[in-house]
Amino acid sequence: MLKRIKFLGTTALILMLMVLAACGSGxxxxxxxxxxxxxxxxxxxxxxxxxxxxxxxxxxxEELTIPYVAWSSAVASNHVMEVVLEEAGYxxxxxxxxxxxxxxxxxxxxxDATVSVWLPHTDAxxxxxxxEDLVHLGPNLEGAPLGLVVxxxxxxxxxxxxxxxxxxxxxxxxYTITGIEPGAGQMKLTEEEVMPEYGLDDWTLQASSSxxxxxxxxxxxxxxxxIVVTLWSPHWTFSEYDLKYLEDPKNIYGDPDNINTxxxxxxxxxxxxxxKILDQFKWSKEQIGEVMxxxxxxxxxxxxxxxxxxxxxxxxxxxxxxxx
Numbered sequence: 001m002l003k004r005i006k007f008l009g010t011t012a013l014i015l016m017l018m019v020l021a022a023c024g025s026g027x028x029x030x031x032x033x034x035x036x037x038x039x040x041x042x043x044x045x046x047x048x049x050x051x052x053x054x055x056x057x058x059x060x061x062e063e064l065t066i067p068y069v070a071w072s073s074a075v076a077s078n079h080v081m082e083v084v085l086e087e088a089g090y091x092x093x094x095x096x097x098x099x100x101x102x103x104x105x106x107x108x109x110x111x112d113a114t115v116s117v118w119l120p121h122t123d124a125x126x127x128x129x130x131x132e133d134l135v136h137l138g139p140n141l142e143g144a145p146l147g148l149v150v151x152x153x154x155x156x157x158x159x160x161x162x163x164x165x166x167x168x169x170x171x172x173x174x175y176t177i178t179g180i181e182p183g184a185g186q187m188k189l190t191e192e193e194v195m196p197e198y199g200l201d202d203w204t205l206q207a208s209s210s211x212x213x214x215x216x217x218x219x220x221x222x223x224x225x226x227i228v229v230t231l232w233s234p235h236w237t238f239s240e241y242d243l244k245y246l247e248d249p250k251n252i253y254g255d256p257d258n259i260n261t262x263x264x265x266x267x268x269x270x271x272x273x274x275x276k277i278l279d280q281f282k283w284s285k286e287q288i289g290e291v292m293x294x295x296x297x298x299x300x301x302x303x304x305x306x307x308x309x310x311x312x313x314x315x316x317x318x319x320x321x322x323x324x
Contacts, residue, residue: 060269064113067094068096071210077283081281088320098181098182099126100183103126106263112271114261122257125188135264137279140259144256147246148162150226159249169228176206178213280318280321
């Protein structure tokens with residue numbers, strides 16, 4: 001009986017030691033698992049920080065294509081963006097195109113971005129057609145009006161005066177509005193909405209180019225002759241001449257547009273640094289005006305952009321913040 005008790009006692013002791021050993025092993029495994037989980041969490045946090053911070057310094061796709069229309073504001077802004085992106089490590093190709101090609105190329109991925117989209121009014125028809133295949137990064141310049149413009153010395157004040165031939169404005173201008181590139185958003189808006197709404201049946205919208213319109217305006221002002229043009233702000237002519245917008249009582253042109261940045265889908269993944277810079281690109285009418293005046297005075301757009309970027313590093317650093 002005594003031997004049996006001793007045997008049972010010994011057996012119980014062995015079982016107890018086995019249980020304690022198992023618990024110790026479990027605690028060790030738990031500690032190892034906790035450590036592994038902690039490492040995984042740390043790794044996840046580092047990965048997250050990388051995608052929000054360090055990852056934007058990655059160039060990714062090195063070659064970028066930026067289409068733009070031949071408006072003076074678009075020439076200035078897209079050349080400035082070219083300089084900034086090239087300083088960030090990209091090889092940028094600028095392509096001057098019409099409005100339709102600008103939208104189609106970014107939407108189908110053959111181009112990467114543009115910073116010259118006028119919304120919500122001027123480019124409304126293009127935006128509605130292509131918006132599902134574009135990423136809208138928002139305004140880069142706010143408060144950009146457009147409309148019909150005449151020299152200050154002309155004795156007309158409203159688009160309605162054109163219909164009424166006030167002070168023989170129609171006779172003096174051969175009932176012609178001097179426009180810009182055919183297919184431009186402002187041309188479509190003027191021809192399809194403004195002219196019908198105001199009953200300008202006797203008037204013709206003459207397509208030309210932004211440069212030709214500006215030249216015609218300058219020639220007319222030099223001779224102090226009447227002229228009606230499609231124009232927008234910011235534009236260098238407002239710094240050069242005394243001009244006024246004709247009142248738009250029906251508000252067909254709408255409240256002032258904003259100039260916006262759009263990019264192709266997947267650009268953020270393919271070229272994260274460029275996407276970040278484009279997303280942070282914001283400037284004022286005064287700043288873009290400085291570039292436009294240089295170009296109008298005969299400086300090449302690329303040189304004007306380079307000089308402006310060199311002299312405005314505080315502003316540029318806001319665009320490139322978080323990408324170094």
